[in-house]
Amino acid sequence: MVDLTVGPGERVAVVGASGAGKSTLLGLANGSVLPTAGSVRVLGADPAALRGRALRQLRARVGTVHQHLELVGQLRVVHNVNAGRLGAWSGLRAAWSLVRPQGLPDVEAALDRVGLADRVYERTERLSGGQRQRVAIARLLVQQPDLVLADEPASALDPVLADQALRLLGELALERGGALLACLHDPAMALRHCDRVVGLAAGRVVLDEPVAALSAADLAAFYGAPA
Amino acid sequence: MTAVLDRPVSRPPVRLHRDRRRWAWGLGAAAVLVWSLAGAGLFSGAVVNPGGGVQFDRFASAALSPAADGEFLALLATSALVTVAYAALGTALALLLGGVGAVLVSRTTWGRRRLGWLLARGALAVPRGLHEAVWGLLLVNVLGLDPWVGVLAIGVPYGAVTAKVFADLVDEVPRGGYEALLASGSGRATAALYGLLPPASGGLLSYAFYRLECAVRSAVVLGLIGAGGLGYQLSLSFASLRWDEVWTCVYALALLCLTADVAGRAVRRRLATAPSAARRDPVLTAAVLGALALTAWSWWFLALSPGTLVSARTGSQLGYVLGAAWPPATDGALLGSIAGLAVDTVQMSVIAIAVATLGAGLLAGVAARPRGPMRPGRRLAGSLVRVVLLLLRAVPPPVWALVLLFVLLPGVLPGALALGVYTLGVLGRLAAEATEELDPRPRAALTALGARPAGAWLYGVASRATGPVLAYALYRWEVAIRDTILVGLLGAGGLGALLASEMAAFDWAAVTTVLAAIVVLTWLVDLVSDRARRALR
Structure with missing residues (x-):
């Protein structure tokens, strides 16, 4: 039972042991998991009540960096980034883009922001884990969502790149007046890049505090590790 | 760090480098297909049999009233x-x-x-x-x-x-x-x-x-x-x-x-x-x-009696055939017609595979059984396509050729299409299974960001299944070239037809030459298919 409201302009870190329900929470927010009880409102709409075009339009406003990224390895980076616009594109345009990549300047700018400007035409499966994570973030940059969901978006990145990645996601969410909801396993990261921390345990909210009221030691205790 | 992120794009533009080997194979395949279609007379002359419609109607209408008398059924059971x-x-x-x-x-x-x-x-x-x-x-x-x-x-x-x-x-x-x-x-x-x-x-x-x-x-x-x-x-x-x-x-x-x-x-x-x-x-x-x-x-x-295999009659007949079959015939007229018919045979197999691959690509998405719940319409369409594919491959290619000969003039095309629909039955199932085996999550991720079903399928499924399906198609091409000989034997042209006529004339020396040509041709197709599959990897 989760009772949680995230307002516009908020950057929320979701923390908790594995199996606590973090990924399910994100799934509820992007409509890929339907609630068995209770209700969910995302950007003012209930994903479970929508169908067809209306559901797609809602989903196009929610961008997700999945835990396992779920990129298509056989496609070039440019297509994986462009996939962020599939919600806005017609089927024909999507097909033609595989032959002649559409909206190339945006893709190049997005890849440049994540430091992969020279990998536009690389096959995605040939990239390292950290590079793929940044491709997934570039996909969100071209998608321009109002709500940004991220499941361990920096797990394969070194500390410097991880900071960049989270700052980017935060900026992306805030520049359109939206919100960021990120599952993080690193307490320091949560304190640095978010405004509010929500702790989950066995599917329940057990902690909900603004960052200002928390210290690294509080969070470390929450993760169950010695401070 | 902000400086690193907001740095303007100043490096030389990155260009798209196509994989040359794959492109060469792809363009070559397209050229061979056009050549085959031209050879089948698709761009020149008539291919449709104008008078065949009436016969075909009579044939097709019998589908609903098959012979069902006891005597015939007993004969069929035996x-x-x-x-x-x-x-x-x-x-x-x-x-x-x-x-x-x-x-x-x-x-x-x-x-x-x-x-x-x-x-x-x-x-x-x-x-x-x-x-x-x-x-x-x-x-x-x-x-x-x-x-x-x-x-x-x-x-x-x-x-x-x-x-x-x-x-x-x-x-x-x-x-x-x-x-x-x-x-x-x-x-x-x-x-x-x-x-x-x-x-x-x-x-x-x-x-x-x-x-x-x-x-x-x-x-x-x-x-x-x-x-x-x-x-x-x-x-x-x-x-x-x-x-x-x-x-x-x-x-x-x-x-x-x-x-x-x-x-x-x-x-x-x-x-x-x-x-x-x-x-x-x-x-x-x-x-x-x-x-x-x-x-x-x-x-x-x-x-069966093992005695037949070692009887004197078998021995003398074998001796006669082998004696007449060697040396193989090498006269120019025969070699010339073998070369021409070998071209027909290859064209037939190429058209067949092209038809089958195209059809399999179009049907794979519908024929595949997705994990998770389906809408009733989708379920019905899936079952229907799977049953059709099953029927296509349950009827041997020569039977398809006989049916197509009602509506098409004899030549390369009926044989090619007959092989094509049969191979579609096989390849459609393989393609559907190839998409079923893929990890469903990348496609789900695309759906979650609002992609239309067609877009999600194209980016999340088709792009990943193309390689395996093309490899299957190339493998089926090896099978198809052998089956081309079969439909030829029954009158659809190509090397098979020549073989049948030489055998009917008991010209064993010529038969040897045709057989050698068939073996070389199938071996060459195996070789090309193997190379092409390697380029796909």
Whole structure:
């Protein structure tokens, strides 16, 4: 039972042991998991009540960096980034883009922001884990969502790149007046890049505090590790 | 750090580098396809038979009123038993030959003697390169109308394929156990028996059942060239224009092939998922015992007598044919027509594969069973497409050719389309299975960001399934070139038609030349297909 409201302009870190329900929470927010009880409102709409075009339009406003990224390895980076616009594109345009990549300047700018400007035409499966994570973030940059969901978006990145990645996601969410909801396993990261921390345990909210009221030691205790 | 992120794009633009090897293959394939379509007369002249519509209507309307009188049904039941008996005995012979052959062509046997291994492999190309129907026609001339013709016609080419596959299966087993046995002083045969055969046995058994499944289809085809059974009844009814009987035959043989397809797949799936517990799987045991009993019954039912194979008459006939067949004919006119017909044959197979690949690509998405819930309409469409694919592959290509000859003028096109629809039945299933095996999550991720179903399928599924499906298509091309000879034998043109006419004229020297051309052609297609598949990887 989760009772949680995230307002516009908020950057929320979701923390908790594995199996606590973090990924399910994100799934509820992007409509890929339907609630068995209770209700969910995302950007003012209930994903479970929508169908067809209306559901797609809602989903196009929610961008997700999945835990396992779920990129298509056989496609070039440019297509994986462009996939962020599939919600806005017609089927024909999507097909033609595989032959002649559409909206190339945006893709190049997005890849440049994540430091992969020279990998536009690389096959995605040939990239390292950290590079793929940044491709997934570039996909969100071209998608321009109002709500940004991220499941361990920096797990394969070194500390410097991880900071960049989270700052980017935060900026992306805030520049359109939206919100960021990120599952993080690193307490320091949560304190640095978010405004509010929500702790989950066995599917329940057990902690909900603004960052200002928390210290690294509080969070470390929450993760169950010695401070 | 902000400076790093907000740095303007100042490096030289990155260009798209296409994979040259793949592009060369792709462009080459497109060129060959256009050349084949031109060769089939699609861009020049008429291909549709204007008067065929009426006949076709009469034929098609008989589909709903097949012959159902008791006498004919009893005849068909006996014929079906003959077909099954040929299939069972042919497979048994193929497994015997394949088992012995596998020892002769496996890498394990030859070790580092690469030349010997290559020669042994090469020797298999001859029996493998000739279609069962070609073997059937050759054997009829030696053995006369004896049940051995059907059994040997299936057993010999299948034996060669089985030998190759069995050898590969054994060679692919991890060598640890085998080498440990060798190191502890056991002989190579014993070591292979204890260290290589047990781990390979699941694969070997699975392939044996797959061969039995294929043999049913081959036995039907052999009937079409006169070896008896369902195919023979079909050709008789067709020749006497009894469309209602033709349809009963088609339904019967589709049912038979369907049963073989479903039963064979069930057994193989069970083998693939069988737990390695000590307890035997009762279904698998029953399947093996049933197959053995079927073989014994078939021997009795066909009244095979080994004496026929060694009788004086067989010996003298074999001597006569071999004597007349050597040296092969090399006159310019024959070689010229062989070259021209070889081109027809290749064009036929190329069109067939193009039709099948295109169709499989279009249908794969609908035919695949997605995980998770489906809407009723989607479920219905999926079942419908799967049943159609099943029917396409249950009817042998020559029967499709006979049907298409109603509406198309004789030539390359009817044969090519007949092979195409049959191959579509096979390739459509393989393509659907290839998409089912993909990880569903990348597609789900695209749906979650609002992609339309078509877009999510294109980016999340099609882009990943293209490689495997093209590889299957190239492999089926190797099969199709052999089947092209078959539809040719029954009048669809190409090298098969030439072979049939030379045999009818008892010009054995010319037959040898045509057979050599067929073997070389199939070998070349295998080579090109293998290279193209490597470029895909």
